[in-house]
Amino acid sequence: MQGYILILDEVMNVIDQVGISKDDLNVLTSTKSNGEEPMITIDDKGFVHWNSEEYFYGHFEQIRNLANANNLMIYENTAMYWLFPVSAFRGFEEVYVLTYMFKGQIQSYYYDLFQVDYTYYSVAKMDGYYKLVDYIPLHKEDKRHLRELIQIYHSAPTDKTNLNKMGEKHSAFSKSKLTNLVGNTNQQKLLKNNGFNFYHNKAKVPSNEVMWTTFKQFEKRVCPKNLKKQFVAVTARATNDYANKSTCIYFANRYMNPITKKFFSSKGVRIDEELFALSELLQWLFRSRIRKGESIYVYIPSRRMRTLLEEYLSNNL
Numbered sequence: 001m002q003g004y005i006l007i008l009d010e011v012m013n014v015i016d017q018v019g020i021s022k023d024d025l026n027v028l029t030s031t032k033s034n035g036e037e038p039m040i041t042i043d044d045k046g047f048v049h050w051n052s053e054e055y056f057y058g059h060f061e062q063i064r065n066l067a068n069a070n071n072l073m074i075y076e077n078t079a080m081y082w083l084f085p086v087s088a089f090r091g092f093e094e095v096y097v098l099t100y101m102f103k104g105q106i107q108s109y110y111y112d113l114f115q116v117d118y119t120y121y122s123v124a125k126m127d128g129y130y131k132l133v134d135y136i137p138l139h140k141e142d143k144r145h146l147r148e149l150i151q152i153y154h155s156a157p158t159d160k161t162n163l164n165k166m167g168e169k170h171s172a173f174s175k176s177k178l179t180n181l182v183g184n185t186n187q188q189k190l191l192k193n194n195g196f197n198f199y200h201n202k203a204k205v206p207s208n209e210v211m212w213t214t215f216k217q218f219e220k221r222v223c224p225k226n227l228k229k230q231f232v233a234v235t236a237r238a239t240n241d242y243a244n245k246s247t248c249i250y251f252a253n254r255y256m257n258p259i260t261k262k263f264f265s266s267k268g269v270r271i272d273e274e275l276f277a278l279s280e281l282l283q284w285l286f287r288s289r290i291r292k293g294e295s296i297y298v299y300i301p302s303r304r305m306r307t308l309l310e311e312y313l314s315n316n317l
Contacts, residue, residue, distance in 0.1 A: 003093045004091075004092050004093060005092060005093055005094045005095075005096070006089070006092040006094070006095045006096070007095075007096045007098065008095070008096065008097045008098060008099075009098050009238060010097075010098065010099050010237055010238040011097060011099050011102070011105050011106070011107040012084070012107065013084070014083065014084040014106065014107050014110040015081055015082070015083050015084070015106060015110055015260070016081065016082045017079055017080070017081055017082075017257070017259070017260065018062075018063070018066070018072070018080040018081060018082050020063065020080050022077070022078060024059075024060075025074070025077055025078075025080065026077075027039075028040045028060065028063070029041075029042075029077065037051040038051065039051060039052045039055065039060070040063075040067060042074050045073075046073045046074060046075070046267070047070060047072065047073055048063075048066075048067040048072040048073065048074055048080070049067060050063070050064045050067040050068050052064075063080075066082055069085065070085070071083055071084070071085055073263075075259065075262065075263040075266060076262075076266070078259070079259045079263065081260075081263060083110065084110070086110075086114040086116065089116060090116070097118075100279075100282065100283075101138070101275065101278070101279040101282065102120070103272060103275055104272060104275030104276045104277075104278060104279030104280075105276070105279055106256075106260075106276075109264050109269050109271060112264075112269045112270075113264060113267050113269050119135075120135035121133065121134070121135055122134065122135050122136040138312075138315075138317055139315045139316070139317060140315070141315070143312075143313055143315060145293070146290075146313055147313050147314075148295075149290055149293070149294070149295045149296065150285075150290065150295075150296060150298060150309075150313065151295065151296070151297045151298065152298050152300065152306060152309065152310065153198060153202060153297065153298065153299045153300075161194070161197070163194045163197060163198055163202075163299065163301060164301050164303065164306070166181075166187070166190065166191060166194070166301050167253075167300075167301035167302040167303050167304075167306075168303050169303075170303070170304050171253065171304075172253060172301070172302055172303065172304075173251060173252055173253035173301060173302040173305070174253040174255055175215055175217075175255075177253070178214065178215065178218050178222075178251075178252075181222075182218055182221040182222065188221060188222060191222050191251065191301075192222055192223065192224050192225065193224075194224075194301065195212060195222075195223075195224030195225075195227065195249050195251070195299070196224040196225040196226070196227075198247075198249060198299040199224070199227075199247050199249065199299075200225075202297075202299075203246075203247045203297045205246055205247050205297075207226040207227055207230060208230070209244070209245060209246045209247050210227055210230045210245065210246075210247045210248075210249065211230055211231075211232045211242050211245040211247070211248055211249070211287065211288055212224065212227050212230055212231060212232070212248070212249035212250070212251065213231065213232050213233065213234045213236075213249070213250055213251065213252060213284060214234065214251035214252050215234060215252060216233065216234070218251070219231055222251055224249065227249075230245075232245075232284070232287055234252050234254075234280070234284060235280070235284075236283070236284055236287050237283040237284075237287075239287060240287075240291070241287070242287040242288060243287070243288070243289050243291055243292055244289055245287070245288040245289055245296070246288070246289055246294070246295070246296055246297065247296065247297050247298075247299075248284075248285055248288055248296055248297070248298045248299065249299045250281065250284065250285075250298070250299065250300045250301075250302070250305065251301065252302070252305070253277075253302040253304055253305055254276065254277040254280045254281065254305065255273065255276075255277065256271060256273060256276050261273070274308060274317075275317075277304070277305060277308060278308045278309070278312055278317070281300075281305055281308065281309060282309075282312070285298065285309075
């Protein structure tokens with residue numbers, strides 16, 4: 001009513017899986033409340049409605065509160081999701097989301113789910129000022145400066161060891177594959193050695209110039225030598241704290257949570273898994289000094305992730 005404009009610096013967390021077991025879900029959907037209805041019912045859009053007026057305190061308080069706020073959805077009686085109230089966005093006169101490659105990010109799928117209309121714009125420097133201009137598609141962007149600044153490690157014929165060999169399979173370095181890898185002492189040691197070999201012998205930089213990542217649960221298990229303090233979360237974005245880092249090591253292969261993907265797909269929302277992975281990789285890489293227009297050297301043993309980056313830089317996506 002006051003004509004406020006919302007400006008978001010980067011996307012926000014608009015959906016979270018609620019921790020509840022399948023057995024507890026069955027209890028909520030089958031236990032009768034008020035003698036007739038079960039404690040919760042699900043409408044034709046998937047929203048959860050709380051029916052028990054007699055329930056005040058207990059294990060399901062959070063579920064009750066989220067359901068009463070109309071912020072809760074269920075996917076096939078196997079997963080429950082909290083969603084940021086879309087009415088909050090619709091309450092503003094205008095909303096600007098300042099991000100890159102929005103179509104690969106979960107907030108865009110959330111907008112599609114709730115049929116929120118949005119328009120893409122690009123930013124251009126004109127007459128000394130940055131201005132919004134007509135959208136430039138990803139494959140038409142001028143990425144020559146990025147191709148010059150980003151050096152990607154590839155094995156040379158003179159190398160005794162191919163540091164990328166561990167990541168040849170499409171799913172290599174995903175969470176499930178890394179779980180198997182850290183369970184093998186020899187492979188775990190080899191990966192740590194490969195990381196050290198890259199920055200110490202290939203890049204020839206001190207450890208304080210390195211930033212590296214993997215999924216949080218594997219951080220201590222695969223940390224290369226002397227890089228304990230150089231870890232940057234795989235989900236890092238919107239920070240300048242690592243703008244001095246020249247060397248990047250990426251021990252990850254990004255996929256959307258499969259249940260979350262099925263949840264969106266079941267609602268008719270198309271997910272671009274490759275664009276999601278690329279978007280997450282670029283957000284992480286741009287924590288480094290490339291954000292200042294300085295060159296970086298990148299080691300990405302996952303063939304899938306490395307290929308996505310190369311295709312992006314070559315305007316083949």
